[in-house]
Amino acid sequence: MALASGMRLSARALLRPWSPLRGKALGCTEPAAGGGNGARRFGSQRVLVEPDPAAGVAVMKFKNPPVNSLSLELLTEFVISLEKLENDKTFRGVILSSDCPGVFSAGLDLTEMCGRNPAHYAEYWKAVQELWLRLYLSNLVLIAAISGACPAGGCLISLTCDYRVLADNPKCLIGLNETLLGIIAPFWFRDTLVNTIGHRAAERALQLGLLFPPAEALQVGMVDQVVPEDQVQSTALSVMAQWMAIPDHARQLTKNMMRKPTVDRLLKQRDTDIQNFVSFISRDSIQKSLQMYLEKLKQKKG
Amino acid sequence: MALASGMRLSARALLRPWSPLRGKALGCTEPAAGGGNGARRFGSQRVLVEPDPAAGVAVMKFKNPPVNSLSLELLTEFVISLEKLENDKTFRGVILSSDCPGVFSAGLDLTEMCGRNPAHYAEYWKAVQELWLRLYLSNLVLIAAISGACPAGGCLISLTCDYRVLADNPKCLIGLNETLLGIIAPFWFRDTLVNTIGHRAAERALQLGLLFPPAEALQVGMVDQVVPEDQVQSTALSVMAQWMAIPDHARQLTKNMMRKPTVDRLLKQRDTDIQNFVSFISRDSIQKSLQMYLEKLKQKKG
Amino acid sequence: MALASGMRLSARALLRPWSPLRGKALGCTEPAAGGGNGARRFGSQRVLVEPDPAAGVAVMKFKNPPVNSLSLELLTEFVISLEKLENDKTFRGVILSSDCPGVFSAGLDLTEMCGRNPAHYAEYWKAVQELWLRLYLSNLVLIAAISGACPAGGCLISLTCDYRVLADNPKCLIGLNETLLGIIAPFWFRDTLVNTIGHRAAERALQLGLLFPPAEALQVGMVDQVVPEDQVQSTALSVMAQWMAIPDHARQLTKNMMRKPTVDRLLKQRDTDIQNFVSFISRDSIQKSLQMYLEKLKQKKG
Structure with missing residues (x-):
């Protein structure tokens, strides 16, 4: 099967010169080194991109240890990498995943929202909006392969995908x-x-503020499928094959028709939403509450 | 039970002079020949109407072999027949069904959307809109008795009903x-x-573009009940009795309250919707794609 | 556990001078007699309030025998009692329940809607609106503990709550x-x-006009939990503990965000809604239908 052989290629690709694991600079690209299949490395320091041009699929992995907090840098790098994949006709689908064991993404980075100035809060929030806007209306088929904790902003990212596969692990x-x-x-x-x-x-x-374990997440519809941990990636690839069997143009127009009204609600009041966030997060009570939470987190680690 | 005896009447009716099976001309009516129960024949060449005046119920059957394609003629005849039933106080409920074995309706007639001129596309689309508008806000209780394949436009028709009964057959x-x-x-x-x-x-x-088999259709809520194939009609009649036990006026106002906002969205932009359809369907790429599909269908038959 | 001991207090409270069971006059309050815990009696003739200040929870019980019809008096007393609890920082959650065996509330009082003048209908409807508006956007955690029949307006009240516990009794x-x-x-x-x-x-x-028995009510999502009849109150208290573990401010803002658009739809056309009701209910056909229904009810009792 084209898709499966493509994956083997992708696994081997990790050992090649253009392997995304070796790329550090944001957005640097180079021609494919082997196979002449037009593969290029995208990705950056915090976002690994494992392209499988033969299959038309790329795997994007958050790599911001220890918990893939959605820092401003990560958000920026992610949006750039996604845009490149969107603009490259080679790729029709992307699997979102994590390079950090035990966590998909812990969500928004509280250090971006605590002890900074209003201009920073505004810049950060705009980047969060941008992430959502790009993902929710992406022309690519997006599938979340979730093998770790997926709270808050991590959950939001998975919800923007077309399909969610969750590991059957109580964590x-x-x-x-x-x-x-x-x-x-x-x-x-x-x-x-x-x-x-x-x-x-x-x-x-x-x-x-419910965090659903796998069985409940499936029942309530938060995810579409729960599988053993070692089958998350392969299941995501099988599902991807199903979605890629649909003519792109019809699928994209249909996705747009389903989601555009929701996106338009934010676009109509994007600046107001930023102001609301800045004003809310700047409150003394909220700042205190976030600081207490951050200190608790530090003590846990210490 | 009144409803059941009504059905026996209806079965015998097939042998009577006013039997809908004998009517060929569109919309011709004649007084009831027997029983003095005011039964009249509605229906037309492509839409059989089996009235059961005693029960207040009529069964409408699509009859456009081989697959009940929703041709312009069928749509026109169907809307006229439905309107007659709506305006006849005798009837409070209609069961939608098929006279073609193995298929409820294959949906829109691709030959109406392929190789014609824009004026024809516009006329056809207006007829499709009209069908949906009449069905979705019908004052009658509408129940779909589905004993065959039900894709695309056939599915849409069933979704406009108040209740859907599907045969437990993988086809x-x-x-x-x-x-x-x-x-x-x-x-x-x-x-x-x-x-x-x-x-x-x-x-x-x-x-x-999912086509759900019966068990999945039930689970996702696409239909309300799945029963053995030979019980589809009788189940539809039992369900009809439940719906007809509700005072018409209150039920109709409630139905209207639930559905009018959805209908209004189309009414507000009906012409734009027609223009969009004509413009979309006239594209070379779409025409080619439809022609290829139609040729495949012909080869299958050949 | 704080909540459980609070409940024991509340049970004992029934024997105390400030027990709500002894209060008859609308809205009278008095200082707590024992324990110095600041407990006050709210409540009125038709609405019992059993406060548990230590737990921050009050139980409100409809007491309008025989079936807790939502008379104008009951509605007025209920809204006043609820407002007092809202304004008293002691209380963060309210359990809605019934003092009449076998029924939560039979719903709107037909005698308020039958044989009266338009001004009365308007006043009554405004009170029904007020009840809904106050409940649906209440800052308190509201949990319905339903141990009896719950049709029409009784059902509406339960639907405004944050959680519904229903007794597993076919009645x-x-x-x-x-x-x-x-x-x-x-x-x-x-x-x-x-x-x-x-x-x-x-x-x-x-x-x-479906009235769901417990298992079906749970399946369709009309209630959140079905438990044996003698566990309805204790389950409601356990669930309350879960909801009260959430910071009030964040929970209230979130509730408001979910429900305000729905509330705004009524607020934008509140007077029109009253006029529509008065005009509808004043129709001869509706009045006759209600009178027939009321007479049937009387005959049942006789």
Whole structure:
């Protein structure tokens, strides 16, 4: 099967000169070294890209140890890498995954939201918006291969995908748990969740900041499939083959028709949303609450 | 039970002078020949109507062999027959069914959308809109008795009903599979599906052009009940009795309240929707894709 | 556990001078008699309030025998009691329950809607709106502990809660059964139901006036949990503990974000909604239908 052989190629690719694992500078590219299949390295320091040109698929892996916090740098690098894949006709699908064991992404980087100035908060929030906007209306088939914890912003990223595969491991909790930190998910997080699991389940999940274990995540519709941990990637690839069997143009127009109204709600008030975030996050009470949380995290590590 | 005896009447009716099976001309009517129960024949060449005045129910059967393609003629005849039933106080409920074995309806007639001129495309699309508008806000109780394949436009018709009964036969696939043909479902197809199975399931089903087998169709909510093939009609009649036990006025106002916002979205931009369709379907790439599909179909038959 | 000991306190409280069971006058309050815990009696003739200040929880019980019809008096007293709890920082959660065996609430009081003048209908409807507006956006955690029949307006009240626990008793039917009486649920009843069980299930339930037995209510999402009758209260308290573990501010903002768009739809046309109700309910046909229903009810009792 073309897709499976493509994957073997991709695995071997890790040992090659153009292997994404060796690329460090943001956005640098070079021609494929072997096979003449037109493979190029994308990716950057914090986002590995393992291209499989023969299959038309790339695997993007967050690599921001220890927990793939969505720092400003990561967001910027990710959007650039994604844009390159979007603009490269070779690729029709992307699998989002993690290079950090035990975690897909811990979500937004609290250090970007704590003890900084309003201009920084605004810049950061704009980058978070940009990530969502690019992912949610991506023309690529996006599949999340989730083999670790997937809270908050990590969950949001997975919700923008066309399909979610979750490892059957009790540590693989997934959900928008913002309220547990004393903060609230913005309206477009809400919209994305409501679109995925419906109004009632979203209302309960968001208020309680629920992190669903795999079986519950599947039942509520937060993910589409739960498989043994060692089958997450292969399942994602099988599903990708199903999605890539559909004519791109019709699939993309259909995806756009489903999601554009949700995206338009943010686009209509993007600046207001940034101002709201900056004003909310700058409050003394919120800053104190975030600082306490960050110190707890440090003590855990220490 | 009144309803059951009504059905026996209806079965015998096939042998009577006013039997719908004998009517050929569009919309011709004649007084009831027997029983003095006011039964009249509606129906036309491509739409059989088996009235059961005693029960207040009529069975409408698509009869456009081999696969009940929704040709312009069929659409026109169907809307006229439906309107007559709507305006006849005798009838409070209609069961939609098929006279062609193995298929409910194959959906829109590709020959109406391929190799014709823009004026024809516009006329055809207006007729498709009209069908949906009449069905989705019908004051009658509409129940779909589906004993065959139910793709695309056939699925849309079933989704406009108040209840769907599907035969438990693996050939009875149901879904909006437009993307498989390289075309896209219009926004009011989308709305009807989202109203029925929710946003996420609709998003996946529409992008992949999924045709659900009975068990999956039931699980996702595409149909309300799956029964053995020989019980589809009797189940539809039992369900009809439940719906007809509700005071008409309250039920109709409630149905209207649920569905009018969806209908209004099309009414507000009906002409634009026609123009969009004509412009889309007239594209060379789409015409080629449809021609290839039609030739494949011919080869299958040959 | 703080919550459990709080409940023991609350049980003992029934024997104390400030026990809500002894309060008769609307809205009278007095300082706590024992324990110095600041407990006060709220409540009124038709609404018992059992406060548990230590736990931060109050239990509100409808007490309008025989079936807790939502009379104008009950609505008024309920809203006043609820407002007091909202304004008292001691309380963060309220459990809604019934003091009448076998019924949560039979719903709107038909005697307020039958044989009166338009001004009375308008006043009554405004009170029904007020009840919904206060409950649906309440800052308190609201949990419905339903140990009896829960039709129509009783169901609506439960749907405004954050969580619904239903007794596993076949008599505990729940649903918006307005069509069975020949009347229709207003659009904000519809919105509340659609938010809870989705569009398709709501469409079917509202048209048929379905009253769901416990297992079906759970399956369709009308309630969140079904437990043996003697565990309804204790389950409600356990669930309350889970909800109260969330920081109030974040939870309240999130609840508001989920529900405000629905509330705004009524606020934008509150007067029109009243006029529509008065005009509808004043129709001769509706009045006759309600009178017949009321007479049937009297005959049942006689």
